Amino acid sequence: MSVVESLSPRPGLRVLVTAGANGIGLAIARAFQEAGARVHVCDIDTQALAVLPDGITHTVADVSREADVVRLFQEAVRLGGLDVVVNNAGIAGPTAGIDEIDDKTWAHTIDINLNGQYRVAHRAAPLLRDSQGLLLNLASVAGRLGFAYRTPYAASKWGVVGLTKSLACELGPEGVRVNAILPGIVRGPRIEKVIEDRAAKRGISYAEMEQENLAKVSMRRMVEPTDIAAMALFLSAPGGANISGQALSVCANVESL
Template identity: 60%
Template sequence: MSMIERLQPPRGLRVLITAGASGIGAAITRAFLETGAKVLICDIDPAALSAFAEAHPDVMTLKADVSDEKEVDALLDAAAQQLGGLDVLVNNAGIAGPTGAIDEIPLEEIRRTIDVDLMGQFLVLRRAAALLRESDAGVIINISSVAGRLGYALRTPYSAAKWGIVGLTASLAKEMGPDGIRVNAILPGVVRGPRIEGVIRDRAEASGVSYAAMEAQYLANISLRRMVEPEDVAGTALFLCSPAGANISGQAISVCGNVENI
């Protein structure tokens, strides 16, 4: 096998991507479809699912909230039936959560962030594990964040959940390694798109500065002085599923332009 071939995932992989209809999830979905993978995506937004499916007729879709155990059960049942098994799980679903001081954030917003961003990954993993063990080369990619390696003032629920994903990944890599399953986390930085625009707007308001000033502050904390594109994260996901990534497991891989502070 040539090095170019080693850098490409095998064709025909059976892939499940949560929150795969927009943002980073959509970029990852498009990337796997380009490799000839069979892809099932879920999303909480039916309109986004419909629009993505119209643009990409080969994708399979299902509306699901990953924080809802029954909906996750239905999602994994669909994966078993529609994909015929599972080779790759991309645990991408997450929400930005609230911005504010710890003693001012409503408790229900803290719980919702943890339920979606961290507990949602547990719910999917506990049902996906058996399917992945039946694969010849199972791969799990958990999407965390640069907030999973750095403290993040005024964003404590989100950061706590993303740190939890890194611990989950390292532990699960040890647990499932003997089954031949590789488990890694990708930690995106400041990814261009509507979500980070909302985060910057809310943090600017909480800090009493303009949007432009807060955006400049974010960029100044990145060594490369630029935002990450969703396709950068997608490319890393493909690499982790390729033969070239066959001995990478238990890692938290930042795709962030070297964020030094957030």
């Protein structure tokens, strides 16, 4: 196999993407389908699920609910097994000072962003052992940097990186690779809401907050959902066969948050 050939995933991969009906998850699902994979996604957005590209199957599921995750895997294994599981589901959580966040809001963010990834990994591990497959956990640059007024989000994403590195050590001897992708400021509705909330918290305009954020990125630009999808494809390709236990930033070099 040439180096160029090693950069493309083999056709026929069986792929599961959580929160795959919108944003980064949808970009990843589409990219795998275009590469010849069979793709199953879950999401809580039933309207978005109804307009998925033809051929992508789906389950309505919330990863914070164990029963939903059980049902998700019952339906996803109709692919005949799984080669790649993309643990993408997550929420932004609150924008507030630590003394302003209530227990329920904190717990909800952790339950989706970190416990949800555990629930998926728990069910995925036996299937990935069978296929000697790949688990991809979506974290964030907030999983390597401090993030004022976004502590539940940052804490959950640091937790995802720890989960990733631990599972890579645990599952590696059985042929399973585990990596985390750490997106930076990804263009789309979610970051727009985050910028809006942080601007309100700081008492400045949206434009000022956006420029302040970009000033902390050495390339002075946002990344696109397709940039994250490209990394997911590379890690699933033969060229990524010896990459495991890594927290890989796709962020245009975010230096601080």
